[in-house]
Amino acid sequence: MCSQKQIDELSRIRGQLLIQMQELGKKDLNCVGCAAPCCTFHHNSMRITLTEGIVLVNYLHSQAIDLTDIAEKCHATIQEYRLDKELFIKSGVRLRRHYTCFFFTNRELGCSIPAEYKPLGCLAFNPTEPSGKGQTCRSMSYPEFCDGEKLEIPQMLLKVLQNFSGVL
Numbered sequence: 001m002c003s004q005k006q007i008d009e010l011s012r013i014r015g016q017l018l019i020q021m022q023e024l025g026k027k028d029l030n031c032v033g034c035a036a037p038c039c040t041f042h043h044n045s046m047r048i049t050l051t052e053g054i055v056l057v058n059y060l061h062s063q064a065i066d067l068t069d070i071a072e073k074c075h076a077t078i079q080e081y082r083l084d085k086e087l088f089i090k091s092g093v094r095l096r097r098h099y100t101c102f103f104f105t106n107r108e109l110g111c112s113i114p115a116e117y118k119p120l121g122c123l124a125f126n127p128t129e130p131s132g133k134g135q136t137c138r139s140m141s142y143p144e145f146c147d148g149e150k151l152e153i154p155q156m157l158l159k160v161l162q163n164f165s166g167v168l
């Protein structure tokens with residue numbers, strides 16, 4: 001479904017982002033104490049590429065996480081936030097819908113996905129001031145990962161799961 005070249009490119013960009021995040025951490029720009037509106041319907045409209053979805057599903061599989069349960073959560077999120085309803089803001093441009101990501105656990109634990117497998121857009125979104133608690137966060141610039149159409153996380157995961165064989 002995706003090439004090794006794309007997976008390598010994704011890893012390269014991820015590595016750059018992780019270094020940028022380390023630099024932010026040295027300036028106390030972190031998510032400590034934030035209720036993470038960026039992961040809930042308040043602000044989350046994350047969309048991912050196919051390769052990001054494949055890497056994420058492979059991670060879940062490697063952890064023996066029940067993929068049937070993941071598929072059910074995808075369906076539930078799509079239904080709750082009507083992610084399957086195509087809304088266009090102009091010709092060919094889909095409206096981004098907000099939804100609560102089911103990988104978000106709670107305020108204390110935050111995202112349940114390790115940085116090595118998290119979507120690039122999630123890694124790129126960071127605070128711009130210490131103790132900002134989500135009020136002044138924005139996305140860092142990073143190289144674009146070109147990999148076709150992006151979809152909201154639950155939709156892309158379902159697409160991957162429909163073709164998942166357990167190996168890349």
Ligand code: SF4
Nearest residue numbers: 039101103104111122
């Ligand atoms: S994958 Fe993690 S960081 Fe990204 S939206 Fe979901 S819970 Fe938040």
Ligand code: SF4
Nearest residue numbers: 031034036038134137
């Ligand atoms: S990126 Fe911003 S909004 Fe998201 S958890 Fe961190 S501080 Fe909160």
